[in-house]
Amino acid sequence: MKENKKIIFPEGEDIWRYIDNGSAICNKCGALMEQTDDPETGYAIFKCPSCGWQIEEEDYEYDDGDPEPKRMDRSNEGHV
Numbered sequence: 001m002k003e004n005k006k007i008i009f010p011e012g013e014d015i016w017r018y019i020d021n022g023s024a025i026c027n028k029c030g031a032l033m034e035q036t037d038d039p040e041t042g043y044a045i046f047k048c049p050s051c052g053w054q055i056e057e058e059d060y061e062y063d064d065g066d067p068e069p070k071r072m073d074r075s076n077e078g079h080v
């Protein structure tokens with residue numbers, strides 16, 4: 001059957017250590033994601049063992065939950 005895998009939830013600097021090593025942290029729940037291949041497309045993907053969220057490796061970008069204002073925003077009058 002399925003092996004009993006421990007789900008890791010890195011915090012603080014550990015998050016960046018994992019990311020520096022090419023790992024991915026789930027943007028939904030913060031678990032360390034598994035690197036695998038999509039059986040249908042063959043693309044490398046990251047898959048969250050905790051909540052099931054998955055994303056193509058190329059598209060992955062760590063979201064630290066800090067809403068960053070978009071640079072493209074048109075309403076930038078008033079800011080210099």
Ligand SMILES: [Zn+2]
Pocket residue numbers: 026027028029030031048049050051052053
């Ligand atoms: Zn998750």
